[in-house]
Amino acid sequence: MPVPQEIADRIARLRQLIEHDNYLYYSLDAPEVPDAEYDRRFAELQSLEARYPEAIAEDSPTHRVGAPPVSGFAEVTHAVPMLSLNNAFDDATVGAFDRRVREALNAGQVRYSAEPKFDGLAVSLTYRDGLFERGATRGDGATGEDVTANLRTIGAIPLRLRGAGVPTLLEVRGEVLLLKRNFARLNEEQLARGEKLFANPRNAAAGALRQLDSRITAARRLAFFAYAVGVVEGGDLPRDTHSAQMNWLAQLRFPVSTERRVVDGLEGLLGYYRDIGRRRDALDFAIDGVVYKVDALPAQEVLGFVARAPRFAVAHKYPPEEELTEVVGIDIQVGRTGALTPVARLRPVNVGGVTVTNATLHNEDEVRRKDVRVGDTVVVRRAGDVIPEVVSVVLARRVGEPPVFSMPATCPECSSAVAREEGGVIHRCTGGLVCPAQRREALLHFASRRALDIEGLGDKVVEQLVGRDLVHTPADIFSLGAETLAGLDRMADKSAANLVASIEASKATTLARFIFSLGIRNVGEATARDLAAHFGSLDRFMSVGLDQLQAVPDVGPIVALSILGFFAEPHNVAVVRALRDAGVNWAEHEGRKIEVLPQTGRTFVLTGTLPTLTRDQARAHIEALGGKVASSVSSKTDYVVAGADAGSKLEKAAQLGIAILDESGLLDLLQGNSETLAEPDFNPSPTPNP
Numbered sequence: 001m002p003v004p005q006e007i008a009d010r011i012a013r014l015r016q017l018i019e020h021d022n023y024l025y026y027s028l029d030a031p032e033v034p035d036a037e038y039d040r041r042f043a044e045l046q047s048l049e050a051r052y053p054e055a056i057a058e059d060s061p062t063h064r065v066g067a068p069p070v071s072g073f074a075e076v077t078h079a080v081p082m083l084s085l086n087n088a089f090d091d092a093t094v095g096a097f098d099r100r101v102r103e104a105l106n107a108g109q110v111r112y113s114a115e116p117k118f119d120g121l122a123v124s125l126t127y128r129d130g131l132f133e134r135g136a137t138r139g140d141g142a143t144g145e146d147v148t149a150n151l152r153t154i155g156a157i158p159l160r161l162r163g164a165g166v167p168t169l170l171e172v173r174g175e176v177l178l179l180k181r182n183f184a185r186l187n188e189e190q191l192a193r194g195e196k197l198f199a200n201p202r203n204a205a206a207g208a209l210r211q212l213d214s215r216i217t218a219a220r221r222l223a224f225f226a227y228a229v230g231v232v233e234g235g236d237l238p239r240d241t242h243s244a245q246m247n248w249l250a251q252l253r254f255p256v257s258t259e260r261r262v263v264d265g266l267e268g269l270l271g272y273y274r275d276i277g278r279r280r281d282a283l284d285f286a287i288d289g290v291v292y293k294v295d296a297l298p299a300q301e302v303l304g305f306v307a308r309a310p311r312f313a314v315a316h317k318y319p320p321e322e323e324l325t326e327v328v329g330i331d332i333q334v335g336r337t338g339a340l341t342p343v344a345r346l347r348p349v350n351v352g353g354v355t356v357t358n359a360t361l362h363n364e365d366e367v368r369r370k371d372v373r374v375g376d377t378v379v380v381r382r383a384g385d386v387i388p389e390v391v392s393v394v395l396a397r398r399v400g401e402p403p404v405f406s407m408p409a410t411c412p413e414c415s416s417a418v419a420r421e422e423g424g425v426i427h428r429c430t431g432g433l434v435c436p437a438q439r440r441e442a443l444l445h446f447a448s449r450r451a452l453d454i455e456g457l458g459d460k461v462v463e464q465l466v467g468r469d470l471v472h473t474p475a476d477i478f479s480l481g482a483e484t485l486a487g488l489d490r491m492a493d494k495s496a497a498n499l500v501a502s503i504e505a506s507k508a509t510t511l512a513r514f515i516f517s518l519g520i521r522n523v524g525e526a527t528a529r530d531l532a533a534h535f536g537s538l539d540r541f542m543s544v545g546l547d548q549l550q551a552v553p554d555v556g557p558i559v560a561l562s563i564l565g566f567f568a569e570p571h572n573v574a575v576v577r578a579l580r581d582a583g584v585n586w587a588e589h590e591g592r593k594i595e596v597l598p599q600t601g602r603t604f605v606l607t608g609t610l611p612t613l614t615r616d617q618a619r620a621h622i623e624a625l626g627g628k629v630a631s632s633v634s635s636k637t638d639y640v641v642a643g644a645d646a647g648s649k650l651e652k653a654a655q656l657g658i659a660i661l662d663e664s665g666l667l668d669l670l671q672g673n674s675e676t677l678a679e680p681d682f683n684p685s686p687t688p689n690p
Contacts, residue, residue: 060159076124084141094292114269116283123173134146135148141308157254161252165235170232173227177202177224183204186648190648194425205222216655219646219650269292289316291315324394325346331358338428342361345357379392414437416569430572440466442474445519523559553600603639633658
């Protein structure tokens with residue numbers, strides 16, 4: 001049926017707004033609207049396109065979500081070869097390059113375009129009549145692979161070029177990469193899942209771009225920067241300088257580096273190299289050097305090419321960020337959440353201009369996989385602002401058979417037992433309430449809104465209480481007086497009195513809140529409520545065994561062992577007793593069976609931003625019907641609920657074949673089980689903002 005004009009106009013307006021939002025967010029890093037507003041626009045567009053499929057356009061932003069998996073990549077022949085650059089590793093080589101250019105052009109001084117050398121994957125983007133038609137990898141320079149579907153998922157790449165002077169045919173060359181913050185987050189997620197870490201952002205970006213399932217590529221949050229024009233027909237492309245062409249690409253809304261400069265002569269080249277080098281760690285992206293190009297395009301034609309590289313350009317590399325050194329010891333650091341991390345003590349070595357004496361080994365499995373031992377010669381990497389790490393061992397230099405590394409059985413900070421979760425890779429200290437390394441986090445959790453809810457006991461106050469050694473365990477909070485608190489920075493007499501009153505009021509709580517406040521590993525709010533309802537009293541809860549704990553719905557062996565391990569530590573039991581002695585109290589009962597609800601036994605994982613529901617609202621609705629919300633995806637997950645900017649959890653779900661729901665699918669599932677799902681302040685179908 002024909003699309004009503006007002007609907008067609010609204011769809012066109014939404015596409016325009018979303019592409020503008022994408023440009024501001026990905027290209028300029030200057031978003032104008034909050035994520036929630038962007039999500040509402042995107043959800044409305046999806047809804048309208050679903051109702052009027054005849055209105056769907058090839059360049060719709062909804063096509064970025066990801067296409068069905070393919071069996072392989074087709075070969076693409078580049079119309080103009082994508083050549084590599086010659087490298088320069090010192091000032092003398094750059095000076096020789098500048099001299100050859102001046103001699104060939106018979107010029108006294110040459111103007112150059114200077115830009116960062118991205119450490120990513122080179123690609124070619126082809127646009128016909130302004131519409132993105134095809135994208136390919138560099139490959140061997142002559143031929144690459146067709147990765148169009150994967151490139152469509154990158155928000156920074158425009159799907160349609162707009163404005164005056166758009167060419168009928170345009171090929172843009174650029175780099176696909178993973179920003180440092182997204183690389184760090186990706187490896188944190190890999191580590192949490194017990195999967196192999198990516199060595200560097202380039203490897204992670206290359207692997208993501210060559211995924212056969214573009215939904216996985218979409219979850220990796222890749223970035224793109226344009227750096228050259230290939231083939232062009234028609235349009236208003238500047239023909240005088242490379243820098244003018246880059247400005248033109250920016251006007252077409254391609255992301256280009258804001259770090260590019262036009263400089264004069266050798267002094268300008270070396271000054272740019274040193275300036276970028278000083279700021280290298282602070283850049284959002286990884287680089288391994290800078291690129292110099294003769295700026296004048298007619299001069300580039302005169303200089304031409306030699307072998308497989310241009311004479312008019314050179315890459316000036318920074319010193320290597322990998323070096324060899326010796327492991328003189330392996331220490332254990334305890335993080336604020338109790339995670340134990342092995343750290344290699346190294347013979348001091350200069351890596352990328354910084355003296356490195358320690359490097360992370362991540363976890364016991366990584367140490368054993370790389371077979372790192374005290375006395376070994378190892379390759380150490382320091383990439384940007386990433387913590388130095390041991391990359392590999394030079395086994396040929398190993399002397400004898402040094403002992404294999406093992407995690408300690410007790411915490412080096414508090415002597416509590418160290419436990420490793422079944423199926424996990426992280427070892428943790430079980431002394432959560434007494435471990436000095438975990439003190440700040442344990443106190444903040446204890447005082448949080450969903451635990452004891454001590455208003456006024458926030459980050460800055462807890463920092464001072466811990467820093468001045470005034471509080472060691474949560475029980476010490478209840479002995480704080482107004483006079484002591486008034487002595488803290490920015491804590492006047494009235495504020496201190498209010499905090500004392502809040503501490504006193506928090507003593508009257510519930511058993512579920514109290515159990516949650518203890519910070520037992522793997523025991524969240526829902527599990528704490530189930531435990532409190534099932535056992536009815538704290539003494540009964542603390543005295544039961546493995547089988548009795550697993551009789552509680554959704555309490556499996558991992559959760560049960562975490563509880564038993566927590567109460568097996570005399571330190572933790574002593575703190576619990578001290579809290580009760582301080583007056584913390586709740587109503588108890590004989591215990592009861594937990595009602596079996598429609599979603600009992602089903603596990604949900606939330607990822608990304610949902611159009612109308614907050615995480616807390618979605619969790620509340622799921623738990624109200626007996627479902628459980630987990631933090632990570634596993635083979636035991638029943639549903640993954642994915643919103644905008646869904647991360648690696650969506651990728652994991654696709655790999656495991658787990659059912660994936662959007663917000664609408666979640667509501668349909670839950671509303672099929674309950675006629676009273678909606679809360680008074682919750683409208684599942686709000687009127688979108690125009």
